[in-house]
Amino acid sequence: MKPIVEISNLKKRYGRLWAVDGLDLTVERGDVFGFLGPNGAGKSTTIRMMLGLVRPTNGSVRVFEHNVWHERTRALTRVGALVESPGLYKYLTGRQNLWHFASLAGLAKKEAVDLALEKVGLSDRADDKVKGYSHGMRQRLGIAQAIVGEPELVILDEPTNGLDPQGMKEVRELIQKLAAEHQMTIFLSSHLLHEVEQVCSKIAVIHQGKQVAGGSVSELLSNCGQVRIAVNKPVEAANTLDGLDSTKVIEVGPDWIKVQVKDNLTAEVNKRLVTAGFDVSAVVPETTSLEEFYFSLLVEQV
Amino acid sequence: MITLVKLEIFKLVRRARSYLGFAALSALAGLVVLGLKEGPPPFEQSINQGFMTFGNILNGGFTAWFLLKLMMALFLPLFACVVIGDMVSGEANDGTLRTMLSRPVGRGKILFSKFIVSVLYVIALTFFIGVAGYMLGAIFLGRGALVTFQEGTALGAQGIYIYPEAEGLLRLLGAYAYASVAVLSVASIAFFISAFVTNSLGAIGGAMVLYIASNLLGIIKYFEPIKDYLFTTHMGNFGLFFINEIPKGDLLKSLGILFAYILAFLAAGLFVFHRKDVLS
Numbered sequence: 001m002k003p004i005v006e007i008s009n010l011k012k013r014y015g016r017l018w019a020v021d022g023l024d025l026t027v028e029r030g031d032v033f034g035f036l037g038p039n040g041a042g043k044s045t046t047i048r049m050m051l052g053l054v055r056p057t058n059g060s061v062r063v064f065e066h067n068v069w070h071e072r073t074r075a076l077t078r079v080g081a082l083v084e085s086p087g088l089y090k091y092l093t094g095r096q097n098l099w100h101f102a103s104l105a106g107l108a109k110k111e112a113v114d115l116a117l118e119k120v121g122l123s124d125r126a127d128d129k130v131k132g133y134s135h136g137m138r139q140r141l142g143i144a145q146a147i148v149g150e151p152e153l154v155i156l157d158e159p160t161n162g163l164d165p166q167g168m169k170e171v172r173e174l175i176q177k178l179a180a181e182h183q184m185t186i187f188l189s190s191h192l193l194h195e196v197e198q199v200c201s202k203i204a205v206i207h208q209g210k211q212v213a214g215g216s217v218s219e220l221l222s223n224c225g226q227v228r229i230a231v232n233k234p235v236e237a238a239n240t241l242d243g244l245d246s247t248k249v250i251e252v253g254p255d256w257i258k259v260q261v262k263d264n265l266t267a268e269v270n271k272r273l274v275t276a277g278f279d280v281s282a283v284v285p286e287t288t289s290l291e292e293f294y295f296s297l298l299v300e301q302v
Numbered sequence: 303m304i305t306l307v308k309l310e311i312f313k314l315v316r317r318a319r320s321y322l323g324f325a326a327l328s329a330l331a332g333l334v335v336l337g338l339k340e341g342p343p344p345f346e347q348s349i350n351q352g353f354m355t356f357g358n359i360l361n362g363g364f365t366a367w368f369l370l371k372l373m374m375a376l377f378l379p380l381f382a383c384v385v386i387g388d389m390v391s392g393e394a395n396d397g398t399l400r401t402m403l404s405r406p407v408g409r410g411k412i413l414f415s416k417f418i419v420s421v422l423y424v425i426a427l428t429f430f431i432g433v434a435g436y437m438l439g440a441i442f443l444g445r446g447a448l449v450t451f452q453e454g455t456a457l458g459a460q461g462i463y464i465y466p467e468a469e470g471l472l473r474l475l476g477a478y479a480y481a482s483v484a485v486l487s488v489a490s491i492a493f494f495i496s497a498f499v500t501n502s503l504g505a506i507g508g509a510m511v512l513y514i515a516s517n518l519l520g521i522i523k524y525f526e527p528i529k530d531y532l533f534t535t536h537m538g539n540f541g542l543f544f545i546n547e548i549p550k551g552d553l554l555k556s557l558g559i560l561f562a563y564i565l566a567f568l569a570a571g572l573f574v575f576h577r578k579d580v581l582s
Contacts, residue, residue, distance in 0.1 A: 048580065048581075051403070052403070053400055053580040053581075054580065055577065055579060073408055076405065076406040077406045079404075079406070083401070083404060084400075085397060086397070087393075087397025087398040087400055087401040088396075088397075089313065089396070090396070091316055092316060100312070103305055103309055104306075104309070104402060104407045105405045105406055105407070106406075
């Protein structure tokens with residue numbers, strides 16, 4: 001099956017600055033895809049190119065097999081998006097806003113509008129003017145306009161911005177529900193790493209317009225190559241392993257050592273210790289949080 | 303396209319800004335009627351000095367004609383630009399443009415629907431001043447024949463013209479239709495600038511600066527050779543409708559030049575809007 005989003009060698013230059021510099025990315029159907037990167041990394045520019053708001057300097061974005069810049073309307077037919085802070089008409093009510101944006105996509109049906117309002121918990125305030133909404137309510141209405149009519153691909157740029165903890169939790173649950181129950185593919189850009197870790201199945205991390213890591217979250221977080229070995233005489237065991245090219249001792253505990261192992265040679269390390277006469281009672285791969293992983297990546301880039 | 307036009311009308315009628323021009327022009331029309339009720343303007347006094355007049359010269363028709371002359375100089379183009387200059391730039395500023403353009407609808411269609419609504423708005427605003435002037439004049443001054451005093455158009459038609467009430471109304475209708483096109487020529491500049499800026503003040507200010515500059519070029523002798531091609535030269539030619547034998551050839555030429563400006567700015571707006579990066 002063809003990916004829903006295919007980004008190939010995507011570049012965007014503003015003056016002398018390359019905001020996006022040779023990005024390659026694919027999003028498969030059903031993915032909840034996290035898009036991470038520090039401020040100015042090129043996330044918003046990439047999202048704008050995914051929606052045909054910004055013209056790529058080079059490369060292409062294909063959505064549902066259509067080039068977004070050249071076939072915008074075909075590419076975006078099954079796409080809903082929230083780009084940065086929600087752009088809403090403050091002099092219209094929430095319902096009128098939703099009706100307006102749904103009409104542009106030919107999705108203006110009363111049931112669809114009501115359902116989207118219900119999903120974001122705005123049914124009670126739907127007929128109030130947006131100028132009276134709090135920041136969080138506007139954010140939720142922005143999400144509602146992205147999901148009205150149940151598009152197949154939903155692109156959300158910082159959707160929990162300005163929400164209180166309860167609101168953030170509700171949005172996380174909504175995203176999970178949209179993916180699980182409505183089979184929507186979600187492309188989520190966020191600064192909140194724990195949010196991405198909880199919600200996303202795949203991630204891409206970009207820095208200075210280039211992708212620096214990507215793949216499934218579980219693989220990326222477990223494949224950092226560190227193992228904790230429960231062993232008697234940890235100091236001696238550490239000395240034994242220190243001489244090997246394939247390993248690097250990170251930390252020594254009272255009855256364990258933490259070792260960085262290259263090229264999946266964990267079994268070899270275990271064999272070496274046992275052969276040298278150590279009692280190895282457990283070898284456990286270390287998992288790291290997305291936050292640790294993310295910052296270790298950024299440190300590497302500096 | 304019809305859906306897009308309906309949506310644009312829906313937004314236009316719900317914005318307070320849309321009514322600013324109507325409110326201001328109503329107030330000005332009221333002031334003019336009040337002034338006419340208190341005493342005739344200088345040229346009407348001169349009529350009475352030179353001719354013996356019967357009936358009611360200051361009436362609804364006269365008010366509508368007088369208001370058109372008065373408002374076309376500045377207020378009508380200005381209030382039209384206040385709304386038209388905000389058509390695209392206002393949406394860019396509020397961030398609604400990026401939400402709109404994230405939807406599967408062509409950029410050209412969005413811009414063209416906004417232009418259609420701009421045309422409708424200019425027509426409504428221009429005819430509003432005519433209807434308001436005529437109604438207020440008729441109520442407070444009475445009805446009667448249309449007496450107009452042409453101070454001289456670009457084509458040099460000068461004099462006093464008097465028409466029966468029904469014919470006067472028809473001539474007023476034609477003059478207001480022409481004035482709509484003239485106002486649209488200025489508004490289309492605001493619309494064009496609005497397509498690539500994110501601040502409506504830039505679009506309104508830019509259009510007014512060009513309008514004033516074009517007016518100035520028209521009165522400087524050095525620029526005489528290009529005078530005929532300036533849109534401002536032709537904006538005041540609604541006065542041709544009040545000459546006995548309306549010079550159709552001249553009227554069509556003026557209309558042609560105004561429409562050429564309108565279409566050129568629309569085409570330029572479409573060109574820019576189609577290619578621009580939406581960063582706001």
